[in-house]
Amino acid sequence: MTGITAFVFSDEYMKYQFGPTHPMQPIRLKLTFDLLKRIGAFGEKARHYVPAPAREEEIRLVHSKDYVDFVKRASSVGGVMLDRGDTPAVKGIYEGASSVVGGSICCAKLLAEKEVAHAFNPGGGLHHAKEGSASGFCVFNDVAIATRVLQKKGFERIVILDVDGHHGDGTQEIFYSEPILKISMHRSGVFFFPGSGFVDEIGKGEGEGYSVNIPLPPGTDDDSYLYAFEQVAVPLIRAYRPQIILNQFGVDGHYEDPLVGLSLTTRTFGSVASAVHDLAHEFCEGKYLLFGGGGYDPENTARCWALVFLTVSEAASREEISRLSDTYRPPKSDEVAETVQRTIAEVKKVVFPYHGIPP
Ligand SMILES: [Zn+2]
Numbered sequence: 258m259t260g261i262t263a264f265v266f267s268d269e270y271m272k273y274q275f276g277p278t279h280p281m282q283p284i285r286l287k288l289t290f291d292l293l294k295r296i297g298a299f300g301e302k303a304r305h306y307v308p309a310p311a312r313e314e315e316i317r318l319v320h321s322k323d324y325v326d327f328v329k330r331a332s333s334v335g336g337v338m339l340d341r342g343d344t345p346a347v348k349g350i351y352e353g354a355s356s357v358v359g360g361s362i363c364c365a366k367l368l369a370e371k372e373v374a375h376a377f378n379p380g381g382g383l384h385h386a387k388e389g390s391a392s393g394f395c396v397f398n399d400v401a402i403a404t405r406v407l408q409k410k411g412f413e414r415i416v417i418l419d420v421d422g423h424h425g426d427g428t429q430e431i432f433y434s435e436p437i438l439k440i441s442m443h444r445s446g447v448f449f450f451p452g453s454g455f456v457d458e459i460g461k462g463e464g465e466g467y468s469v470n471i472p473l474p475p476g477t478d479d480d481s482y483l484y485a486f487e488q489v490a491v492p493l494i495r496a497y498r499p500q501i502i503l504n505q506f507g508v509d510g511h512y513e514d515p516l517v518g519l520s521l522t523t524r525t526f527g528s529v530a531s532a533v534h535d536l537a538h539e540f541c542e543g544k545y546l547l548f549g550g551g552g553y554d555p556e557n558t559a560r561c562w563a564l565v566f567l568t569v570s571e572a573a574s575r576e577e578i579s580r581l582s583d584t585y586r587p588p589k590s591d592e593v594a595e596t597v598q599r600t601i602a603e604v605k606k607v608v609f610p611y612h613g614i615p616p
Pocket residue numbers: 258259260374375534538543569
């Protein structure tokens with residue numbers, strides 16, 4: 258459909274790095290940009306925007322002063338840990354984190370001002386960061402900050418769909434008492450980071466019924482994943498009638514990802530992007546904000562994100578998109594399919610009544 262899609266990327270994102278042996282390498286962001294350029298994506302339908310870094314008062318929309326000061330101090334000296342061991346403070350990490358947060362704010366503003374229809378910040382999606390702490394390679398929660406920016410611009414019905422292989426625990430915690438519809442599909446937290454995201458975490462107070470968790474067993478394949486997405490995410494988004502859809506689009510659920518252990522291919526990523534894109538046009542005049550997130554094989558991650566971006570922007574031919582697609586089909590298991598079906602039945606029972614949907 259019509260409308261420009263923004264690809265928001267700055268070379269400053271390369272400063273969001275935790276050292277040469279850390280699993281999360283910012284080169285994957287540059288590889289995504291380079292791949293899209295090589296395909297010739299930028300032109301009439303897609304545009305590249307260079308964001309300014311987030312200002313401290315923007316970061317403070319979500320994070321406490323103590324925590325922001327702590328990150329600044331740690332960033333100026335380097336060599337300390339921001340959390341219990343996954344997220345080291347290398348020198349300059351504050352500047353790096355501010356630059357990727359700035360990308361998500363840029364996306365939110367471009368959409369709110371209707372300058373573009375869709376926007377993607379591959380450097381964002383840092384969904385584990387909490388109000389007062391870093392976690393799981395995430396210093397500042399840009400998804401939550403972009404949400405606060407949109408609320409200040411008058412948006413009320415906001416969906417945050419999180420398809421990363423890990424539970425979006427920081428985002429959930431920050432908005433746990435607010436009626437922002439948060440849907441997270443992730444590998445089950447039994448013996449897996451961050452150890453949360455179970456069906457019974459549904460929110461509290463005004464947020465009760467608005468945290469939706471779909472924990473998936475290791476080995477979950479495209480068919481089971483898309484079943485869960487179509488059975489739960491789609492009807493909830495329709496019932497909620499959002500004004501804008503935010504989508505943390507971590508691709509570490511890919512079958513070759515070294516950290517997660519789900520068995521997804523580009524079929525899942527393309528189908529989800531395409532379906533959410535359609536919902537955004539149906540309910541939100543197109544407003545669809547995509548973030549990056551996990552993805553620990555740099556080449557695969559770039560390929561998956563390019564495919565997602567081209568699916569949403571329609572800035573390349575179908576042939577070009579299918580050249581980016583996986584041809585391998587990971588093995589399927591009946592046990593996985595049955596577990597996912599049981600989980601879906603449970604999620605519907607627990608959450609659908611809050612939204613007037615028959616389970
Ligand atoms: Zn569109």
